[in-house]
Amino acid sequence: MNTQPGIYGRKLGMSQFFTDDGTVHRVSVVEAGPVTVVAKRTIEKDGYTALVLGLGERKAKHTSKPLAGYFKKQGQTPKRVLKELRCQPEFASKYEVGQVMKLDEIFQLGQRVDARGTTRGRGFTGVIRRWSFAGAVTTHGTHEYKRHGGSIGTNMTPGRTLPNLKMPGHYGDETVSILNIRVARIDVEKHLLMLEGGLPGARNGLVLIRQSVKKTKPRTHVAPTKKKLK
Amino acid sequence: MVTSPKLAEFESSQLRTGQPVFRVGDTVRVHYKIVEGDKERVQVFQGVVIKRHRAGARSTFTVRKISFNIGVERIFLMHSPRIEKLEVVSRGVVRRARLFYLRDLQGKAARVRDQKDA
Numbered sequence: 001m002n003t004q005p006g007i008y009g010r011k012l013g014m015s016q017f018f019t020d021d022g023t024v025h026r027v028s029v030v031e032a033g034p035v036t037v038v039a040k041r042t043i044e045k046d047g048y049t050a051l052v053l054g055l056g057e058r059k060a061k062h063t064s065k066p067l068a069g070y071f072k073k074q075g076q077t078p079k080r081v082l083k084e085l086r087c088q089p090e091f092a093s094k095y096e097v098g099q100v101m102k103l104d105e106i107f108q109l110g111q112r113v114d115a116r117g118t119t120r121g122r123g124f125t126g127v128i129r130r131w132s133f134a135g136a137v138t139t140h141g142t143h144e145y146k147r148h149g150g151s152i153g154t155n156m157t158p159g160r161t162l163p164n165l166k167m168p169g170h171y172g173d174e175t176v177s178i179l180n181i182r183v184a185r186i187d188v189e190k191h192l193l194m195l196e197g198g199l200p201g202a203r204n205g206l207v208l209i210r211q212s213v214k215k216t217k218p219r220t221h222v223a224p225t226k227k228k229l230k
Numbered sequence: 231m232v233t234s235p236k237l238a239e240f241e242s243s244q245l246r247t248g249q250p251v252f253r254v255g256d257t258v259r260v261h262y263k264i265v266e267g268d269k270e271r272v273q274v275f276q277g278v279v280i281k282r283h284r285a286g287a288r289s290t291f292t293v294r295k296i297s298f299n300i301g302v303e304r305i306f307l308m309h310s311p312r313i314e315k316l317e318v319v320s321r322g323v324v325r326r327a328r329l330f331y332l333r334d335l336q337g338k339a340a341r342v343r344d345q346k347d348a
Contacts, residue, residue, distance in 0.1 A: 012234045012236055012237045013233060013234055013237050015237055015240060015241055015287070015288070016244075016287065016288055017240075017244050017287075018244065018307075018309070018310060018311055020311070021265070021311075022263065022265075022310055022311045022312035024307065024310070029236075029237055029240065031236060187240075190236065192236070192240065203234070
């Protein structure tokens with residue numbers, strides 16, 4: 001199980017910024033916070049370690065009575081998003097209930113992180129969009145057969161359509177992780193986390209940012225060799 | 231597209247002020263810093279502005295010039311710190327926002343009327 005330190009946030013959109021030497025960084029901006037620790041799960045009590053995180057404020061009129069009772073018990077104001085984050089005991093011990101998580105405590109500049117989000121739902125989609133099929137030829141007598149997927153199998157052997165064949169269907173609204181993206185900038189006060197490149201999902205979509213699970217190989221720089229002209 | 235106010239606030243911090251006002255059709259000289267290895271030098275690119283992409287901090291402009299009979303276009307980031315200096319050489323009179331028609335023209339036809347002559 002992924003127990004890397006992380007935080008929940010909302011994708012604000014994409015932007016760019018310049019560094020002092022003039023390099024442009026194209027970034028996705030995530031508003032990760034203020035995220036409050038609402039409760040803690042411990043091995044002794046719950047059998048696993050996790051932090052219960054709350055993101056954004058929820059209005060009292062939008063809070064059901066059982067939920068309001070839970071927040072009252074924890075001594076917190078109702079939160080819009082309530083999520084559990086499985087983590088290592090060392091990470092959980094750094095936080096107390098009611099504490100607001102600070103981005104620079106979790107991430108460092110230039111660090112590789114993983115982002116998990118839900119892609120935009122596209123509804124029932126044909127094979128051209130969903131699986132990048134080429135479609136059929138539109139000339140040479142083709143009639144009412146343009147964006148179809150073509151044949152779905154043979155006749156007698158095996159006499160059935162094989163499983164997992166690419167066909168039209170529901171596309172999008174899936175959980176997608178993007179691994180090893182670089183942290184380009186951290187704004188602790190405004191709770192902004194800037195990650196290089198794109199993130200799954202629409203604007204205001206919920207994303208989970210965690211320290212990367214896979215180790216990146218240290219890049220060994222190979223100097224370009226000049227070929228001698230004969 | 232609706233930009234979030236928090237994003238707009240961040241982008242406004244990236245804006246660069248003090249650049250001269252210019253429009254599509256104007257001839258500009260862009261003094262652009264180029265880093266080669268550890269050396270840095272300034273290259274001047276002079277040509278007609280054929281496109282301006284106005285998008286806040288992400289704004290760009292495209293400059294076209296004819297270099298040794300070959301049309302060269304360069305897209306500059308409006309707020310890039312690599313632009314050392316931006317000079318407006320002359321103001322042009324044009325009727326459209328995108329001067330892509332210049333790509334199909336050659337020689338005398340591929341000129342933009344100067345405001346002084348108009």
